[in-house]
Amino acid sequence: MKIKEVIVVEGKDDTVKIKLAVDADTIETRGSAVDESVIEQIKHAQAARGVIIFTDPDYPGQRIRSIISEQVPGCRHAFLPKEEAIEKLGRGVGVEHASVESIRKALRDAQYMDEDAKEQITTEDLVSAGLIGGPTAKSRRESLGIKLKIGYVNGKQLYKRLIMFQITREQFAAALKEVLEEELR
Structure with missing residues (x-):
């Protein structure tokens, strides 16, 4: 499965696992601080090919997703259910622990967020x-x-x-x- 967009992940282990699942390029945030040079890379990737944000299903992953979404509009978002991202011994949670099929499914299901959507549900x-x-x-x-x-x-x-x-x-x-x-x- 080839992915046109650049996939934003948290670290090297995520990149390794993504590349086992699909043919794609990644940008690593290297932590939840997400410095300005990484944001600039993501902006460039978004303009050139599009971006899918694929962070861990935990608080730091959500924080990274929020930071990028605010600064780089129009990205697609891929999500893994937490139970599909837990390390075998239960000590960690992350994209790197998910199965290849779970990663492929999350990327197939990636969606756009619309920050300006009208209120539909209260x-x-x-x-x-x-x-x-x-x-x-x-x-x-x-x-x-x-x-x-x-x-x-x-x-x-x-x-x-x-x-x-x-x-x-x-x-x-x-x-x-x-x-x-x-x-x-």
Whole structure:
């Protein structure tokens, strides 16, 4: 599988794993600070070929994704479910620990975020669905994030991602229905 866009990852181990999964070029942020020279490389790549941001499903990965998104608009975003990115001994989480097939799937499902999307889903909808507050909120958000291909997020981030990815009420309702049905099994 050849990827035209340049894939932004966190480190060398991520690059090695990406290259096992697909034929692609990468830019490594080398940590969550993301210095200006890396941002300039990403801007150049975005203008020339496009960029897919593919960071780890953890807080530092989300921080890097946010920094790049703010400074380099129009990137696509690939997400791995956390359980597919956990090291065999459970000591680490990251792209480098994911299977080749999980990486390929995440890259196939990469989406554009639209920061200017119109509000479609309200925070009240999220509370009513048991996605914010309550004993099952975290597990429901995890399942919903997988179904909608937007990654795992906390309640506040969930709202923002639903809006950025322009998830419609219908898409939200269908995914939530699947999540609730799985809970009953």
